[in-house]
Amino acid sequence: MARENLWMRPERPARGPQPNYSRAALTEAAVRVADAEGLEAISMRRLATEIGAGTMSLYRYVSGKDDVIELMVDAVVAQYLPEGTVLSGDWKADLGALARRARLTMLRHPWLAPLAASRQGASPNRLRLLEASLRMVDGLGLGVDEMLTLIGGVFAYVNGFVQSELAEAEALRRTGLDLREWTALQKPYLMSIIASGDHPMVTKMATEGGRAYGDVEERFEYGLERLLDGIEARLPER
Amino acid sequence: MARENLWMRPERPARGPQPNYSRAALTEAAVRVADAEGLEAISMRRLATEIGAGTMSLYRYVSGKDDVIELMVDAVVAQYLPEGTVLSGDWKADLGALARRARLTMLRHPWLAPLAASRQGASPNRLRLLEASLRMVDGLGLGVDEMLTLIGGVFAYVNGFVQSELAEAEALRRTGLDLREWTALQKPYLMSIIASGDHPMVTKMATEGGRAYGDVEERFEYGLERLLDGIEARLPER
DNA sequence: CATAATTGAGTACGCTGTACCCGGTTTCGT
DNA sequence: ACGAAACCGGGTACAGCGTACTCAATTATG
Incomplete structure (x- = not known):
């Protein structure tokens, strides 16, 4: 069980035959x-x-399947921050752009969101990301700990949002149903809730809520911008 | 594969012998x-x-293991909103309190956070929760869709934050290592990163960052309050 | 050139979820 | 009253999983 650190093991050792794979x-x-x-x-x-x-x-x-997962996450997380990205110096714009790219990456790789949310061991691209994030919020008069809190808050929001955004698609994959069958299964239950009369607000939502309630993009932006606004308002004055 | 809706199937049907379990x-x-x-x-x-x-x-x-998971989540999510909770009428206070109780529940049941984040099918206690959340933000001049966006944003943050909060403990459980062994494994890698000189901000963090950087509680509150602040600032004036 | 280190891969073990049965029990329709 | 229908408990079996162990083949080093 004495597992060694994945990222410390050199790809190619000295003695044996050369590997066929990589x-x-x-x-x-x-x-x-x-x-x-x-x-x-x-x-x-x-x-x-x-x-x-x-x-x-x-x-x-x-050294095991878990290492494979670690490799996958590290490989894909690199897309949050394409090579050659330059910082504008506007922390809100930079961090916002990073958040949006993070979201798009997770939508491209739907398996990523839960993994990214609950793993944060050190890895090459995660460290690159952390370095860039810290640079974005450097010079705002914050200590390192405060910068980490700020960044952590934004990523918490992004990870949480994307996971819930993907939840329905996930449920379809899990059950193997298509959207039509899925809603056909949920509907009678929701109907019974409405009929019970115990949940007036939910009823209101189900009856007058816009279909697929608003653009998902728009909802993501709303939360992200409100969070960044709230952070900005409490930054130390300079 | 024609799975029926878990919550529609009555606990006790008509004909057969009475069940031994439940x-x-x-x-x-x-x-x-x-x-x-x-x-x-x-x-x-x-x-x-x-x-x-x-x-x-x-x-x-x-009907399968997935239903068990669904039952577990629904059962535990009830703790977000203890029976008899009364609303103060102050939406920030009410929603904040809900968020804090959600976090504490997830800390008590560490397996919950990833599940809560990525499942949102209808279930009795989730609907009770949704009903209460909607009531909290009712009367602010928002449409139902906007209320959902607001609530969704807050829960996204909470889910994301708690998952990252639990990430280290999760890693320990996954690997079966204790904290001492774990850090002993991570340290040499971080050292090599520092030695490379490519990550000055990360180096700063590792060297002058407060141990366990600040109270976790404090970091949670920071993000939550900034998010609520940002939302409040853009509420329709009344 | 012997030796130590490393790679490739087959075999095997103890798990997992669950489809498919069958025998017993309870209630309903007649 | 009694057969039929519906349901419960659970054994068996199957396909798939992660990985410990083993051993022959290969390569750089002494």
């Missing part, structure tokens, strides 16, 4: 499969056949 | 096991032995 290939395959079929389609056997290796060979590159 | 007992056992040993300790076999039933008997009460 972490990069493994990561690429994992991301591809998860994108197409969801995170639960990822298995060591599946990944092995995907790259043409024997199952147990993967363990030469990675 | 959804309530199953739910109680599931929550207890997950609290003590984590969500991955939950298996149909384990739950069955826990309540003294045969494995397949559980399927008389529940």
